[in-house]
Amino acid sequence: MNIDKSGYVAIVGRPNVGKSTLLNSLLGEKVSITSPKPQTTRWQILGIKTLPNAQIIYIDTPGIHREDKRAMNRYMNRIASSVIIDADVVVFMIDAQSFRSEDELVLDKLRKIDKPIILAINKIDLLEDKAELLPIIDKIKDKLPFAHIVPISAKDNINTDALEQEIARLLPEGPQLFPEDQLTDKSLRFQVAEIIREKLIQMTEEELPYATTVEIEQFDDGEKLAEISAVIWVERSGQKIIIIGKKGERLKKVGTQARREIEKIVGKKVFLRLWVKIKENWTDDDKALRTLGYE
Ligand SMILES: Nc1nc2c(ncn2[C@@H]2O[C@H](COP(=O)(O)OP(=O)(O)OP(=O)(O)O)[C@@H](O)[C@H]2O)c(=O)[nH]1
Ligand SMILES: [Mg+2]
Structure with a gap:
């Protein structure tokens, strides 16, 4: 091993876009639970991926949503916001099937930071025609200066390798931070x-x-x-x-x-x-x- 790059990569977005599914797909193991219902993830969960020359520390986060509800909702949003602030690179995930006001809520938080942001457009397996991607990209590409825009399917592992390559390129120089056989921070x-x-x-x-x-x-x-x-x-x-x-x-x-x-x-x-x-x-x-x- 000759690791000379490492860093924290936040996976953020509104609930249910597929953040935890992506974490599991990138690691090749189930580290974070998933479900068809929104607000499944309640904590930040590290997924550590050790490559020959880089260590990527992914952070799965609770979906960012409107705070009109309970202490629990405020807790979840607080975690996601603090992960955005602490990360070296951010993956902003949206669902190819719909861009909603809660996605704008996430964008508002991302406008306040100065670090590389990759836009991952997920669930492209559900698009009947790949040409449907163009208007989606058009609609969102100028909202922020994204470092990259990568259409993926976290569920079917489509283009997730390409996403990881872009992430690895954006990592800062740094040493190995976790043992190479460690997969997560959770007990x-x-x-x-x-x-x-x-x-x-x-x-x-x-x-x-x-x-x-x-x-x-x-x-x-x-x-x-x-x-x-x-x-x-x-x-x-x-x-x-x-x-x-x-x-x-x-x-x-x-x-x-x-x-x-x-x-x-x-x-x-x-x-x-x-x-x-x-x-x-x-x-x-x-x-x-x-x-x-x-x-
Ligand atoms: N068709 C399809 N479904 C997907 C894809 N990625 C995730 N899903 C489904 O979308 C639902 C939500 O996935 P999660 O990974 O739990 O979403 P999340 O963003 O972590 O959600 P929260 O934790 O609630 O914020 C699940 O039913 C997944 O199986 C994908 O690429 N294609
Ligand atoms: Mg989740």
């Missing part, structure tokens, strides 16, 4: 909680994905078996009833799907216990947010 405990939360988001509707968070209470990593207990926090008793489901079926399904995925990452059998508990209004309570890990 196994964090990843387990996120996997459970992903299954919950995928299996619930309406306000429920936004009212749930997962806390790992016990993590006994034995030689052949990992024993894990996790609490699913919700805001109201009605939400608890929905998550548990008729005869406990929904909770059981969440547990089974999460356990299968957790077994893959820990490489052994997993015994997973899930509890659903109520903490009223936790998403709009700064103190509750802090005790649940949103710091």
Whole structure:
């Protein structure tokens, strides 16, 4: 290895454009959870990619959205904004299918910084005709002096190599910052909680994905078996009833799907216990947010 370039690369954009899918695609591993519902990512998540001559530290961020809601929404936007300020390079991601006012919200933040910004136009696999890209590029190319404009599909790995090459070119000179076999900054405990939360988001509707968070209470990593207990926090008793489901079926399904995925990452059998508990209004309570890990 002869690493002489390194730096932090923020992946930012409004919710649901595909930021976490891109992070996973660039790393070739699932590091960040994804879902068809907006506001899935709640933290900054590092994904470390070590190339022969450069180390790229990608930072997945929560989708930037309007702040008219709760302390949790303000928390998520604050994280994304601070990552923009601290990064060396920014990848601004939009969805080829629609440019919305929340994209403008992101642009407003990007106008305040002075560093290379790459525009990544995602989900081009959904365009029937590639000619549809031209009016999209036309509409947005003068909004900021972008270093590059790269149409991609994060889901189908289209053009993501080209995107990475442009990113690597823009990295500042610098030493290796993380061991070459390190993939993320997040602990196994964090990843387990996120996997459970992903299954919950995928299996619930309406306000429920936004009212749930997962806390790992016990993590006994034995030689052949990992024993894990996790609490699913919700805001109201009605939400608890929905998550548990008729005869406990929904909770059981969440547990089974999460356990299968957790077994893959820990490489052994997993015994997973899930509890659903109520903490009223936790998403709009700064103190509750802090005790649940949103710091
Ligand atoms: N067709 C298609 N779907 C995609 C692509 N990239 C992401 N998606 C889908 O878009 C949805 C949102 O993807 P995420 O990666 O969770 O989006 P995000 O920007 O991280 O969303 P937040 O974390 O909520 O801000 C998921 O259903 C993905 O499968 C793509 O290139 N093509
Ligand atoms: Mg995400």
